[in-house]
């Protein structure tokens with residue numbers, strides 16, 4: 001079997017990994033690692049997605065990689081709401097996609113940091129998404145995996161949609177395709193008959209039942225995203241994919257109290273089982289009927305203006321300055337550099353930094369210091385938390401996204417520290433329960449720096465990384481819960 005060999009458009013000189021200095025790993029997909037990188041000559045920053053050829057072939061993902069490249073080629077740089085593919089190149093082991101660097105990360109992260117968006121932010125980002133979908137669908141492309149993890153924010157907090165690995169390029173009657181697109185379509189049709197694509201919580205009923213998708217499938221996903229921005233959690237949740245799918249095909253979801261009525265009306269008009277009856281789906285000029293919805297009162301569609309501030313958060317957005325790159329680092333991405341970049345934060349030595357110390361909560365109260373009344377109140381409120389289904393009725397004391405490393409590679413998990421005591425973790429991308437760190441009196445935490453911490457159990461050392469830099473908060477919280485259930489001798493004497 002030969003490695004994928006996408007036909008590259010002619011470039012003046014083909015770039016190579018040595019044209020870039022590779023910085024930190026900014027993301028990890030199932031089949032890729034994404035690095036922040038700097039062009040040696042222009043000093044411009046990019047996100048470079050590196051795909052291991054062997055891995056792609058083994059996992060039969062060649063078609064998806066080719067499709068992503070083809071879609072990005074069609075989209076070009078004429079719409080600012082999509083990631084731009086600047087160049088592609090390959091070496092013996094890997095394929096490289098040089099992409100716009102979305103400095104402010106995933107929409108999902110920002111929804112989680114703020115718990116939910118206020119109306120102004122929801123309105124603005126929904127409007128950007130509508131403009132993006134108008135453009136995408138005018139090019140006969142259906143994304144098919146639109147979700148808050150695939151919507152990134154650029155340096156000015158405008159959206160950048162990414163991940164076209166599941167996209168479908170619809171063929172129009174008068175469209176002439178090159179050979180590559182034909183191949184993709186053929187493969188696509190085979191695949192479509194086999195299984196649904198997308199992510200459980202955002203997948204449309206028609207993709208589940210008939211494995212058919214159209215532009216209206218993205219409108220369904222838009223409804224799910226508006227719902228999540230408005231209240232902080234997804235409309236369809238369940239312990240596993242089967243339950244989620246059941247809810248989707250029965251349109252079984254509810255609006256929590258206080259859900260904005262304008263957003264609710266829009267969601268109800270997008271989450272419609274019959275694809276053609278979704279708002280916008282039958283528009284002669286897409287998506288005039290969505291633009292005219294009451295949700296967008298006051299919006300100037302010709303110029304949305306700057307985004308509203310996502311400012312009511314105590315979290316700092318870490319800016320990417322020139323210190324992202326080590327001045328001594330050689331260009332390129334050989335084995336040594338990869339290992340160095342991945343292990344950089346994990347090497348022994350550095351004590352917690354001053355910055356880390358500052359991040360320790362100032363509040364003196366322990367998270368376990370709760371009255372019965374407070375516990376009951378919080379348990380009631382917790383019912384609206386989509387992760388409530390995983391905690392067996394225990395009160396969630398702290399939750400947050402943590403990168404859990406096994407081997408060299410991290411997996412992002414929602415960690416749930418509860419009374420019980422328990423420390424559960426769930427895959428947030430498909431809401432699958434993954435496991436829990438076992439508690440015992442021998443459990444011990446260790447902070448490496450403001451991001452990295454370890455939980456030692458008798459049988460295993462868990463390598464954890466809080467991308468927001470609150471590792472010390474986590475260790476402190478876990479220690480307090482441990483102290484609550486396994487008081488130290490000193491505490492017993494006191």
Ligand code: ATP
Pocket residue numbers: 026027028029030031032033034047049083099100101102103105106149150152162163165
């Ligand atoms: P999966 O294959 O598991 O669905 P994915 O397709 O989202 O994952 P990638 O596209 O490789 O995987 O991206 C992995 C992560 O890297 C993203 O979730 C995002 O956080 C980050 N990322 C991807 N592209 C960019 C970019 N252009 N700028 C900044 N971060 C990015």
